[in-house]
Amino acid sequence: MGAVIALTNQKGGVGKTTLAVNQAACLPDLRKNTDRRDLLIDTDIQANATFLISKETFGYRDTIGALFQETILESGRHLVHGTERENLFIVPSSPLMAAEEQRIPFRERRGERLSLFLKEVGDEFDIVLIDCPPALNIFVLNSFFAADSILVPMPPEELAVQGFEQLMGQIAAVRAVNPDLAFLGVVINMFTERILVQSEIRSFLEEQFGDRVLGLIHRSIILQEASASRTTVADYAPNSRAYEEYRRLAQRVASEYGLM
Amino acid sequence: MGAVIALTNQKGGVGKTTLAVNQAACLPDLRKNTDRRDLLIDTDIQANATFLISKETFGYRDTIGALFQETILESGRHLVHGTERENLFIVPSSPLMAAEEQRIPFRERRGERLSLFLKEVGDEFDIVLIDCPPALNIFVLNSFFAADSILVPMPPEELAVQGFEQLMGQIAAVRAVNPDLAFLGVVINMFTERILVQSEIRSFLEEQFGDRVLGLIHRSIILQEASASRTTVADYAPNSRAYEEYRRLAQRVASEYGLM
Numbered sequence: 138m139g140a141v142i143a144l145t146n147q148k149g150g151v152g153k154t155t156l157a158v159n160q161a162a163c164l165p166d167l168r169k170n171t172d173r174r175d176l177l178i179d180t181d182i183q184a185n186a187t188f189l190i191s192k193e194t195f196g197y198r199d200t201i202g203a204l205f206q207e208t209i210l211e212s213g214r215h216l217v218h219g220t221e222r223e224n225l226f227i228v229p230s231s232p233l234m235a236a237e238e239q240r241i242p243f244r245e246r247r248g249e250r251l252s253l254f255l256k257e258v259g260d261e262f263d264i265v266l267i268d269c270p271p272a273l274n275i276f277v278l279n280s281f282f283a284a285d286s287i288l289v290p291m292p293p294e295e296l297a298v299q300g301f302e303q304l305m306g307q308i309a310a311v312r313a314v315n316p317d318l319a320f321l322g323v324v325i326n327m328f329t330e331r332i333l334v335q336s337e338i339r340s341f342l343e344e345q346f347g348d349r350v351l352g353l354i355h356r357s358i359i360l361q362e363a364s365a366s367r368t369t370v371a372d373y374a375p376n377s378r379a380y381e382e383y384r385r386l387a388q389r390v391a392s393e394y395g396l397m
Numbered sequence: 398m399g400a401v402i403a404l405t406n407q408k409g410g411v412g413k414t415t416l417a418v419n420q421a422a423c424l425p426d427l428r429k430n431t432d433r434r435d436l437l438i439d440t441d442i443q444a445n446a447t448f449l450i451s452k453e454t455f456g457y458r459d460t461i462g463a464l465f466q467e468t469i470l471e472s473g474r475h476l477v478h479g480t481e482r483e484n485l486f487i488v489p490s491s492p493l494m495a496a497e498e499q500r501i502p503f504r505e506r507r508g509e510r511l512s513l514f515l516k517e518v519g520d521e522f523d524i525v526l527i528d529c530p531p532a533l534n535i536f537v538l539n540s541f542f543a544a545d546s547i548l549v550p551m552p553p554e555e556l557a558v559q560g561f562e563q564l565m566g567q568i569a570a571v572r573a574v575n576p577d578l579a580f581l582g583v584v585i586n587m588f589t590e591r592i593l594v595q596s597e598i599r600s601f602l603e604e605q606f607g608d609r610v611l612g613l614i615h616r617s618i619i620l621q622e623a624s625a626s627r628t629t630v631a632d633y634a635p636n637s638r639a640y641e642e643y644r645r646l647a648q649r650v651a652s653e654y655g656l657m
């Protein structure tokens with residue numbers, strides 16, 4: 138299997154989903170081998186990534202919720218769905234999963250359901266991106282066990298920076314079970330140049346993280362328009378600066394993995 | 398007891414915490430009776446509201462986590478702490494609560510822990526504001542059972558609007574147990590006038606919600622600076638438009654309750 142990257146930050150609204158879907162849309166444009174396939178896994182019960190990437194309505198049995206039932210699925214292959222992009226596939230989420238969430242702590246191997254799934258299908262994909270919810274819950278835990286690296290979108294704002302220590306504590310705990318989980322880096326996100334306090338926090342982040350700052354994405358109206366059009370910037374505005382910034386980030390992520 | 402208002406929206410980063418702490422800071426300025434006291438309850442394990450309102454470090458036993466232990470507390474009074482504002486008190490949260498969260502589904506009356514607490518201390522306060530996490534988890538459920546109304550910050554953005562139906566479904570479910578839970582309204586939040594797609598969504602929200610739009614808060618650098626200074630706009634910039642918008646909202650909320 139290629140790369141399995143969890144887009145994560147327990148702080149809400151830092152741009153995890155927007156990053157996940159736009160990275161997923163840019164990646165094929167970088168590769169020479171156009172046969173390669175990518176997978177986006179939506180682990181958030183609010184299913185925002187699913188909404189932006191797929192126009193289909195999915196029955197609950199065809200979504201990620203099926204991996205978390207009482208009985209471990211024999212095969213999860215049927216949970217992989219095509220999208221309008223030829224090389225991009227999705228394991229969708231569903232708000233119906235909210236009803237299940239409370240019972241999952243009672244179920245066997247509840248932390249490994251996503252890992253088991255990727256053991257089965259992961260080799261068919263070049264890059265697997267996992268969109269995480271704003272939490273440190275069972276779905277995020279599954280993502281951390283299944284991933285080989287985490288990528289953290291970080292707006293240069295006080296409350297977003299606050300949560301980083303807590304996140305790193307969680308990663309450290311997970312490494313007892315998944316010692317290969319790497320911290321790929323941060324993406325300075327939703328950045329507005331002329332806001333002084335943001336520039337100050339940006340400098341602080343660049344100081345703190347050094348070469349672990351893998352990219353910078355400006356706050357852009359284009360990205361909000363793309364969401365309102367229920368699509369990615371790759372479709373909506375491939376000539377925009379926003380697209381270029383995601384593309385450059387994707388290139389950097391790929392080089393970190395020695396891909397491409 | 399006066400008003401118990403849950404600030405909620407399962408979408409991340411829509412401004413729940415910023416709204417909660419700034420409302421809490423404005424409310425005393427509206428009242429003639431300066432003996433009245435308000436309480437802010439932080440139900441988010443990320444404890445952002447606690448961070449912004451209080452400079453103290455709290456032992457876990459003195460935070461909201463104490464309400465969710467195996468044994469129901471005889472009295473929760475010691476969980477109410479003063480803040481630098483004379484009339485404002487806080488029940489703080491703590492990231493340590495994350496370790497507990499998985500075990501709470503096993504505990505008796507787990508949905509009522511906050512209600513029981515407010516039965517004991519609620520009458521001492523004029524207004525109780527509850528800051529909720531970006532989820533529909535046990536802490537949000539407790540908030541819905543304990544509250545008499547919910548107030549929903551809503552940026553005029555596609556993904557934020559998407560979640561509203563799911564939220565209303567949850568409220569409907571809760572009303573089977575707490576029939577008095579009212580939908581107070583929405584606050585159009587983080588609004589930037591010149592962004593066309595936001596103006597369009599704003600018009601849509603005003604159409605949909607009519608007189609349930611209780612206020613509008615513009616996106617403001619001042620609010621980010623206040624957070625970076627670990628304080629509220631009432632302290633940081635009481636002459637700003639941002640402060641005026643929170644004040645006007647607080648007035649509207651108060652009039653909805655027939656207070657003041």
Ligand SMILES: Nc1ncnc2c1ncn2[C@@H]1O[C@H](COP(=O)(O)OP(=O)(O)OP(=O)(O)O)[C@@H](O)[C@H]1O
Pocket residue numbers: 148149150151152153154155156181185269270271326327328354355356357358360361364407408409410531554555556557
């Ligand atoms: N660079 C950007 N410029 C402008 N708007 C952005 C940018 N990135 C994301 N947004 C918008 O900000 C909002 C939050 O982004 P997004 O939903 O991707 O964050 P998230 O971290 O996935 O949120 P959650 O914690 O709820 O899962 C969305 O409305 C999105 O369209």
Ligand SMILES: Nc1ncnc2c1ncn2[C@@H]1O[C@H](COP(=O)(O)OP(=O)(O)OP(=O)(O)O)[C@@H](O)[C@H]1O
Pocket residue numbers: 147148149150271294295296297408409410411412413414415416441445529530531586587588614615616617618620621624
């Ligand atoms: N009106 C505003 N203008 C500018 N920035 C704002 C505004 N309201 C909130 N913010 C900033 O946006 C970020 C998200 O706000 P906040 O943390 O209050 O949202 P939240 O809904 O509580 O997030 P979470 O879902 O993680 O609890 C914070 O960095 C905050 O300082």
Ligand SMILES: [Mg+2]
Pocket residue numbers: 153154155181185269270
């Ligand atoms: Mg998201």
Ligand SMILES: [Mg+2]
Pocket residue numbers: 413414415441445529530
């Ligand atoms: Mg918050």
